[in-house]
Structures are given as structure tokens and as C-alpha cells.
Amino acid sequence: MDELTVLDSLKSQFPDAVADALIDSQPPHIVCANVDKGKIVDVCSYLKDNLQFNRLSGITSVDFPEDGKFEVVYLIASYDHSVIVKLKAEVPRDDNPSIDTVIPVWWNANWYEREVYEFMGIYFDGHPEMTVLVLSDDMMGEWPLRKDYQEFPQTTAKYPYSDDQESIVEEKYPLEWKSWPTERHYLE
Amino acid sequence: MVNKHDVKKRMRQLAAEYIHEPQQEAYKLDDTEMMLHIGPQNPIQPGPFLIDLKISGETVRDSKLYMGYGHKGIEKILESMTYIQGLPVTDRICYLASLSNNEAYVSSVERLLDIEPPERSQYIRVIMQELSRIQSHLLGTGEYATDLGFVTMFLFMIREREYVLGLIEDITGARITHCFPRFGGVREDLPDGWREKAIDVLSMINEKCEMYKELFSSDRTYRMRTVDIGTLTKEDVIKAGLTGPALRATGIDYDVRKVYPTLTYPDIDFKVQTAKKGDIFNRVMVRINEIQESCWIIEQALDQMKPGPLFPDELPYGRRTPSMRVPPGEAYVPVEDPRGEMAMYIVSDGTDKPYRVKIRGPAFALMQGLPPMLENVYIADVPAIAASMDSCNSEVDR
Numbered sequence A: 001m002d003e004l005t006v007l008d009s010l011k012s013q014f015p016d017a018v019a020d021a022l023i024d025s026q027p028p029h030i031v032c033a034n035v036d037k038g039k040i041v042d043v044c045s046y047l048k049d050n051l052q053f054n055r056l057s058g059i060t061s062v063d064f065p066e067d068g069k070f071e072v073v074y075l076i077a078s079y080d081h082s083v084i085v086k087l088k089a090e091v092p093r094d095d096n097p098s099i100d101t102v103i104p105v106w107w108n109a110n111w112y113e114r115e116v117y118e119f120m121g122i123y124f125d126g127h128p129e130m131t132v133l134v135l136s137d138d139m140m141g142e143w144p145l146r147k148d149y150q151e152f153p154q155t156t157a158k159y160p161y162s163d164d165q166e167s168i169v170e171e172k173y174p175l176e177w178k179s180w181p182t183e184r185h186y187l188e
Numbered sequence B: 001m002v003n004k005h006d007v008k009k010r011m012r013q014l015a016a017e018y019i020h021e022p023q024q025e026a027y028k029l030d031d032t033e034m035m036l037h038i039g040p041q042n043p044i045q046p047g048p049f050l051i052d053l054k055i056s057g058e059t060v061r062d063s064k065l066y067m068g069y070g071h072k073g074i075e076k077i078l079e080s081m082t083y084i085q086g087l088p089v090t091d092r093i094c095y096l097a098s099l100s101n102n103e104a105y106v107s108s109v110e111r112l113l114d115i116e117p118p119e120r121s122q123y124i125r126v127i128m129q130e131l132s133r134i135q136s137h138l139l140g141t142g143e144y145a146t147d148l149g150f151v152t153m154f155l156f157m158i159r160e161r162e163y164v165l166g167l168i169e170d171i172t173g174a175r176i177t178h179c180f181p182r183f184g185g186v187r188e189d190l191p192d193g194w195r196e197k198a199i200d201v202l203s204m205i206n207e208k209c210e211m212y213k214e215l216f217s218s219d220r221t222y223r224m225r226t227v228d229i230g231t232l233t234k235e236d237v238i239k240a241g242l243t244g245p246a247l248r249a250t251g252i253d254y255d256v257r258k259v260y261p262t263l264t265y266p267d268i269d270f271k272v273q274t275a276k277k278g279d280i281f282n283r284v285m286v287r288i289n290e291i292q293e294s295c296w297i298i299e300q301a302l303d304q305m306k307p308g309p310l311f312p313d314e315l316p317y318g319r320r321t322p323s324m325r326v327p328p329g330e331a332y333v334p335v336e337d338p339r340g341e342m343a344m345y346i347v348s349d350g351t352d353k354p355y356r357v358k359i360r361g362p363a364f365a366l367m368q369g370l371p372p373m374l375e376n377v378y379i380a381d382v383p384a385i386a387a388s389m390d391s392c393n394s395e396v397d398r
Helices: A003-013 A037-051 A109-120 A165-172 B004-020 B022-027 B074-079 B083-091 B095-113 B119-147 B151-172 B194-218 B220-226 B234-240 B280-304 B362-368 B379-388 B393-397
Strands: A018-023 A031-035 A055-064 A069-077 A085-092 A098-100 A123-125 B033-038 B050-056 B059-066 B329-332 B335-337 B340-348 B354-360
Touching: A003 A018, A003 A031, A003 A037, A031 A037, A037 A069, A037 A085, A037 A098, A055 A109, A055 B340, A055 B354, A069 B340, A085 A098, A109 A123, A109 B362, B050 B379, B059 B379, B074 B083, B074 B354, B083 B095, B083 B354, B095 B119, B095 B329, B095 B335, B095 B340, B119 B151, B119 B280, B119 B335, B119 B379, B151 B194, B194 B220, B194 B280, B220 B280, B220 B379, B280 B379, B340 B362, B362 B393
Parallel strands: A031 A085, A098 A123
Antiparallel strands: A018 A031, A055 A069, A069 A085, B033 B050, B050 B059, B329 B340, B335 B340, B340 B354
16 A cells, blocks of 8 residues: 555546645655545545554644634554555634534544534534533633634633622723734744 | 624624534433543543543443534644744654644645755654654553553553663753654754763663563453453454554554655664554553664664764754744645654645645544444443553543
């Protein structure tokens, strides 16, 4: 099993769903492909059943607010051969971004999907338990890894000794203060 | 005008109502069952996490994990820092594997920059990786022995670990958080006389490992608590996506150093340590065998390395300044952590800061695979089984 076999097999099996498939020029020569959002479970089960991709290495997500999309990234490897496949599915950046769960294919997708949900707010349809994993309950709905999350670094929004907490925070910490400067200049 | 905080509160409420509904199912008990909470401060390992056991008599029927007590937001912090500023932060992912975390970060950024460190730097990095593995396995196994009431073993191992930490300290100047590799090389060369000192210490560790194996194998109480307990089959580990010693103890010879070789690992001769049964006893034995194998790797690296530069001649502009620009792209380079596959998925948009960093740690998979292992075991075996995975909560929570 090598990268070319996987690439050809993917392309021939899913001519419509898989786009821009290519092999990374540097080691570990990852096979990258963009997949239709609706076809992700089909592609994943094809990889697992026909090409021995029996190990899900991780699921993550990247936010692109300018393009109005999220990318859900699946990193898939195997115990039997050394090819890594990176699948990307675009999810529109609307009010309820969602994608199908891949738990039926790989059991260990469970926690990775929960993590993506609590940090980025992408819902996984069919997931048995979409609860917080590492964030606290009151952070649910903040989606802190989105690029428009404004409260980082959070000096703290909770003053226990103040009656009117919100207004104090708004006054004391204007918006510029709450986000890091996007570009810094150093002596080069 | 709508207050921003009101909107957020409402969003939180909606999310909480929505998400907590299915969770109640796990807590439905019949007449013979009860819930037992272990944690967040638990006897299993230093990191805090909560484990809810549904028990019937002495037997665990179901279990549920709650993580996140040590969440540091490292992925978000890395997005707000320049590449070189992010390097010390990667130390803090897991203090036992900080050199592996550095390595995963640095090698991914090197792929983006399209540079390769010279041979001497690569050998030094191999040495640091293996020293990191030795000290992590020594502490992990020792702590595990304390959980079983085998404190003598812990004291033996922590004593030997000090010598290894001394070797690391001689090179990096730090004991726990090293921040040692750099993009395209390493920070320091080996000091004078380090080679002789290292060979002394490593041969000593090698001898001690034989003693550990004898102690672990001959102690009757220890064997009663570990042999045929917490057994994982090949199907279990493949389903849970585990890597590292817990996987190799079941007989699958999967090692990232062999499968995705980086640095000078292809030039070094070493065997992937495996065992057959996959129970606790085998998992510990695999770790001790790996310590010996790491000693052998370091000795080979010391013999093979030649004097030379630490950085390549041609480096991207601004390498030594915080404002180094990294070309746009994505990189993912797996590295063999003491616990399994560690990798960072870095997305760059061409500026001086990473656009997104995803930390894929081995302990995350180990923790996720824990609840199926705890089904139908005795409560007294729960700490033994959970601690034998040598997981790290700091890395799960990040």
C-alpha cells in the first residue's frame, strides 16, 4: 500500500465527491483531499473497509471567517501501512454549522468530535453525546477557537465584589485591550 | 440595544438545555446499583479528573469520565504568539514529555519552512528524545507501583531518574521544561565530557532495569494484582485507536519511529518492544524493555555522531528573531512520545503567528479508551488499570 494507490483508488471511487486530491511532497507524504460535506461518512467507510485505514488519528477544525466557512479536518492512519490521509470537509459558517458524525466508522471519533463542537461550535449530527469535554459548562456557546472570539486573553469578566459586573468590564477593558494586536513590529 | 452578555447568557442556556438531556441516561440506576465518584483528586494519577462508576456490589457496570480540570487553552495561546514564543508553551502540554512536545512542534514548523537540521543536530535531538522517554517511563512505572502499594519500587526508580534528569540538565539547563530544539537545529551542543558521563549512567540504568524486571516478576503480591487484569485484546486497542506501550503490549509492533521515521532514526538499529498478552504486567514490562532499548539507541547515536555545525547554512530570513515569517501551508509530523503518537497539525497563513495549531496527543486516546476497560472489573482494580495506561491529564486537557 503506498500513497499513489490510495490516491488513485479514492479518485476513481468518488470522482464527484473528492476534489483537489494530491500527495504532499515532504515526508510523511500525506494524501490530502477535499471531500463533500454530505459524502464524508461514505468516503471514511470506504477508506476503512477497502484500504485498511483502521486508525483515526484525530479530527480538528479550522475557522476561515473571511471565506465564510469552517474546515473539518480528518487525519486518518493505519496500523497496517504507513500512509496518512487528510480529508477536509467544508462547512458553511452559518448559524447552525453541522456535519455527519463518523462514530459508526471509528469508535474513537467520539471525543474528537465533542472537542470540535465545544471549541468551534460545529455540531455533529448523530453523535450520541454532544456535551462539553474539557471546557467548563458555562463556556458552552462561546466557541473560543473561532477567530472572532473577542475575550482572549480574558483578564476576567467576573468581579465577585461588584454589583454591576458587565458594565464595569465593558468600561474597564475596551475591545482593543481584549485582543492581541494582529501584527507586531520587532527589530529585525 | 441588545446587551452582548444577555445574548451570550441565552446562548449558554440553550446550549445547556440541549446538551444535558441525553447525559441523564447514563445515570439511571436499578435497585442493586449505585454511583461512586472518584476524583477530581484521585489516587490514580497526579492530574485531576473525575470518574463516575456505576457499581453493583463490588463490580463496575459502567463508567463515565469528566475531563478538563486542568484546561489551559494552549491551542488558543499558540495562535496568539509568534512561532518562537510558542515553543516554551509546548513544554507545558505535558511536563513528562516536554522534549517530545518540543520536537513535534519544531518538526512541523520545519516542514513548513522547508529546512532540515544538519546531522549533528539530528543526533542530539534523537538523544534528547530517548532521554525523555527513559525518564518518563521511570516515573510512570514508579508512580504506578506506588498505586499498588509497592513504594520501594517507586523510590528505586525515582533515584535512577535523577541521574537521567542530571544528564538532560547538563545539556539544556533545565530539569522539566527544556525548550531545547530550535527551527533547523538545537540550542546547545553537548558539553565536554558528557559522552563518558552518559555512558556510565546508561549502563547503570541498563543493569537496574534487569533488577526491576526481576523484582516485578518475582513479587507474588504484585503479580496477583497485575497478571491477567486489565487485559486489552488487539481488537480493543484498534477500536480505541491507541498508540504507544499500551498498544505494543498486545503484540502489534507499531512504533512511529519505524513507521514515519524522522531525524536519524533510520540509521539506528533498534527493535520495537512488544509483549503478547496485553495485561497490566505486560504493559509495565514493555516500558522497562523500552528503557533498555532507549539506552542502546543513545549509545549508538553517540558513536555515530560526528562534529559539525548545529544549524544549516541557508536559513530563512529572520530565523533568530521573533518575527520569523512562515510560508503558508499545513504540516503534520508524527513523533513517538513516551506514551504514543504525538503530532501537531499546524496551519500557517504566511504571517509570524500560526493560524491554527491542533495538538494530537497520545494521552487523549488513552483516556478515551479507559471506560470500556473498566467494565465488569472490581473497584479495587480500577486504580491499577487506569494508572497502568500512564496517561497524562495535563495533555488531555491542554
